[in-house]
Amino acid sequence: MIKLQSLSKHFGKAVVLDGIDLTIEKGEIVVIIGPSGTGKSTLLRCINFLEQPTAGTITVGDLSVEADRASRSEILAMRRQTAFVFQNYALFANKTALQNIAERLLVVDRWPKEKAYQRAREILEQIGLADKADAYPASMSGGQQQRVGIGRAMAAGAEVILFDEPTSSLDPEWVEEVLGLMKQLASARQTMMVVTHEMSFARDVADRVIFIDGGRIVEQGPPSEIFYHPQDPRTKDFLKKILATNPV
Amino acid sequence: MDVLNVDYMLGLVPVLLRYLPLTLQLATIGMVLALILACLFAVVRVLAIPVLNQLTIVFISFFRGTPLLVQLFLFYYGLPQLVSALTVIDGITATIMGLTMHFSAYMAESIRAAIVGVDRSQTEAALSIGMTNGQLMRRIVLPQATRVALPTLMNYFIDMIKATSLAFTLGVTELMGATQKEASGSFLYFEAFIVAAIMYWIVVELLSKLQHYLEIRLNKAYSR
Numbered sequence: 001m002i003k004l005q006s007l008s009k010h011f012g013k014a015v016v017l018d019g020i021d022l023t024i025e026k027g028e029i030v031v032i033i034g035p036s037g038t039g040k041s042t043l044l045r046c047i048n049f050l051e052q053p054t055a056g057t058i059t060v061g062d063l064s065v066e067a068d069r070a071s072r073s074e075i076l077a078m079r080r081q082t083a084f085v086f087q088n089y090a091l092f093a094n095k096t097a098l099q100n101i102a103e104r105l106l107v108v109d110r111w112p113k114e115k116a117y118q119r120a121r122e123i124l125e126q127i128g129l130a131d132k133a134d135a136y137p138a139s140m141s142g143g144q145q146q147r148v149g150i151g152r153a154m155a156a157g158a159e160v161i162l163f164d165e166p167t168s169s170l171d172p173e174w175v176e177e178v179l180g181l182m183k184q185l186a187s188a189r190q191t192m193m194v195v196t197h198e199m200s201f202a203r204d205v206a207d208r209v210i211f212i213d214g215g216r217i218v219e220q221g222p223p224s225e226i227f228y229h230p231q232d233p234r235t236k237d238f239l240k241k242i243l244a245t246n247p248v
Numbered sequence: 249m250d251v252l253n254v255d256y257m258l259g260l261v262p263v264l265l266r267y268l269p270l271t272l273q274l275a276t277i278g279m280v281l282a283l284i285l286a287c288l289f290a291v292v293r294v295l296a297i298p299v300l301n302q303l304t305i306v307f308i309s310f311f312r313g314t315p316l317l318v319q320l321f322l323f324y325y326g327l328p329q330l331v332s333a334l335t336v337i338d339g340i341t342a343t344i345m346g347l348t349m350h351f352s353a354y355m356a357e358s359i360r361a362a363i364v365g366v367d368r369s370q371t372e373a374a375l376s377i378g379m380t381n382g383q384l385m386r387r388i389v390l391p392q393a394t395r396v397a398l399p400t401l402m403n404y405f406i407d408m409i410k411a412t413s414l415a416f417t418l419g420v421t422e423l424m425g426a427t428q429k430e431a432s433g434s435f436l437y438f439e440a441f442i443v444a445a446i447m448y449w450i451v452v453e454l455l456s457k458l459q460h461y462l463e464i465r466l467n468k469a470y471s472r
Contacts, residue, residue, distance in 0.1 A: 048376050076378050084376035090369035094391045094469050104377040107387060136469040156377065 001026055002047070002160055002191070007056030007067065008215075009042050016042045017053070018215035024160070024208075027189035031202040031223075034212035035238055040195040041087075043212070044162040047193070048084045049075045061159045080108060083153035087165040089145040091137040097148045098124060098133040101155045123151045127181055143174025147181055154185070161185070163194040199246050203227055211235045257439045260430060264443060267426040272451070274340065274412040274422060278347035279405050282355055285348060289356035291385060294363050304356070311353035317414055320346040324418045339418035347411060351404050358400040362393035395466040402459040406452050413448075423447060 002024040009017040016039045024030055032040050045051040046067070047058060053067035060081040065074045091100050102120035105111040111119070124130045127147045137145050146166060153161045163182065167175045179201050186192060186205045196202065202209050202223055209226040211219045211234075219232045230236045289308065292300045311319065324342035328335040337345075366389050374384035416425035423444055431440035 050372055050376060076380065079376060079378040082376075084373075086369065086373065086376075088369055090373035092370060092373065092388055093367075094388065094395075096469075103387070107383050108378040138470045152373075152377070 001059070001061070002193075003057075003059040003064075004047070005057040005059075007043070007046060007058065008054050009039070009046055009051060010054045016215050017046065020056070020215075020217060022210070022217065024191065024193065026159075026191055029186045029192050029205055029207045030194070030210060031206035031208075032193065032195045032210045032212055033197070033199070033202060033238070033242075034218075038213050039215040040212055041164050044084070044164050044193060044195055047078075047160075048082050048162055049078055050084070080156070081159045083156040083158035083161045085146070085149050085153050085161060085163045085166050087168050089137070089142070089149045089169070091145055091148055091152070093137055096134050096136055097129060097140070097144075097151075100137070100148055101151045104152065104155055120151075120155060123154055126154070126184075127151045141174060142170045143177045146170060146174070146178045150178070150181055150185070154190075160191040160193060163192060163196065165195055165197070167196065167198055197242065197246060199227070199242060211238065213238070253436055253439050256434065256436055257443050260440060260443050263430065264423060264426055264447060267421060267423045268447060268451075270340075270420070271409070271412050271423040274343055274347065274415060274420075275405070275409040278344050278351065278408055278412070281344070281348040282352040282404075282408070283401070285352035286355035286359050287390070289352065290359035290363055293356065293360050295381070307349075308353040308356055311349050312357075316346060316350045316411055317417065319350055320414055320418060339415060339420040342418055343412065343415040343420060346414075347408055350411075351408050355401060355404055358397050358404075359393065362397035363389055365396055366392045395463075395470070398462060398466060399459065402455065402462075406455055409451060409455070410448060 002022070004020050004022040007017055007020040007022075008015065018039075020043060032043065034040050042051055046053040047060070049070065052070070056067045058065050058067055058078065060078060063074075063077055063081055065078055070078070091097075092103060095103060098117065098120050101123050102116045105116035105119060106113065109116075121130070121133065124133055127150065129144060129147055129151070132140060132144060132148075135144075137148070140148070150161075150166070166182070167178050170178060175198070179198060182192070182194070182201070183205055194201075194206075204223075206223050208220060209223050210217055211226060211230075211232070213234050219226065219230065219235045226235065227239065230239055289304045292304050320342060323345050324337065324339060328337065370388050370392065371384060374388045379387070412422055413424035415422050416428055419425075421429065427440050427444040431437045434440065
């Protein structure tokens with residue numbers, strides 16, 4: 001379970017997150033939508049402490065952290081509970097696909113080598129890239145790189161995987177394979193928080209869609225509610241614009 | 249002008265070769281120590297660790313800003329005068345100290361630039377999976393920075409090999425010192441020093457080959 005209580009993030013005078021309260025059940029698939037620059041990515045980055053939140057409490061699993069006075073060890077522990085998938089993949093350029101996935105198990109979880117690589121191979125199998133075990137990121141397509149990025153997040157056995165616009169940097173031809181893998185994870189009831197502009201993914205896969213604007217949760221509910229019966233004018237406005245370019 | 253005394257030159261080769269190992273030793277030990285020191289300096293600078301950062305800046309400034317020969321004389325002749333316990337420093341130790349500090353100052357800056365040049369997303373990815381700062385430096389950032397810094401570092405190594413010749417001014421009989429002795433016995437200066445020059449040249453050429461090989465290896469991960 002994930003619980004955010006009055007989570008805020010200020011960059012100087014700019015308020016990017018303005019007191020977010022949110023509870024996510026284990027196994028829930030949550031998709032976060034909203035206009036650019038409204039704090040969607042920042043929200044995910046705060047949970048993973050890639051950004052230090054200004055205030056609020058973050059609870060993931062049985063770990064609860066007061067965001068503004070989190071110690072180094074609390075931050076590390078929170079990162080171990082969560083896994084992050086980056087928009088630009090951010091695979092370790094000096095490591096092969098297999099090493100990228102095994103890295104966390106080896107270094108952070110201190111698994112013995114053999115066990116870590118065996119687990120990494122299983123994941124490669126699962127993401128359909130067993131033949132790319134020894135390939136370096138530079139030699140893989142965007143779609144393959146992002147699948148390894150997701151594989152790296154899967155290796156963590158994390159409470160939640162945070163997806164920050166995972167398909168936004170991809171050429172259109174690779175989007176489907178990445179979304180397909182995410183659907184596979186969703187049907188295995190992996191808890192996920194996904195920031196995306198892929199509205200059809202949100203409609204088909206999400207248990208709950210959250211619309212964020214101006215650093216606040218404006219509206220949330222099952223996709224059928226949000227997409228077909230939005231209540232807030234801002235949600236209606238956003239959906240009208242985005243569905244015009246990305247019909248579901 | 250007299251003709252070149254080829255027989256003398258050929259005879260000199262095995263004599264001078266006996267001193268080449270010392271030259272290589274000075275350079276290799278100097279390089280290893282300088283690399284370690286330079287990495288420490290670079291990390292201190294990148295992480296901007298208080299106090300150490302300022303000290304490092306002054307250290308780098310001094311050792312880049314003064315001639316190596318002056319530094320060697322400071323270590324060998326100067327230090328013992330201040331601290332009598334340091335009279336035990338022999339020419340070889342003083343040379344290694346000088347080379348280490350002089351070149352670490354230069355190398356720290358190129359390593360720092362290489363570290364800063366590693367894409368920010370690499371650091372974020374490493375942090376996101378829960379690595380500590382030390383782990384992400386050791387396993388992700390430094391290996392990638394090495395590839396960028398390698399050509400420059402090899403240049404410094406080559407420079408250092410040639411700089412070991414200054415050790416003869418501290419009475420160390422390495423390749424240069426031995427050549428000097430031979431030449432002043434035979435008065436065949438040109439022959440003696442051209443043999444020494446060719447020896448340095450061959451060593452440097454071999455190193456360039458090594459550099460080429462290392463670059464290919466390190467670039468393996470980045471080719472399509």
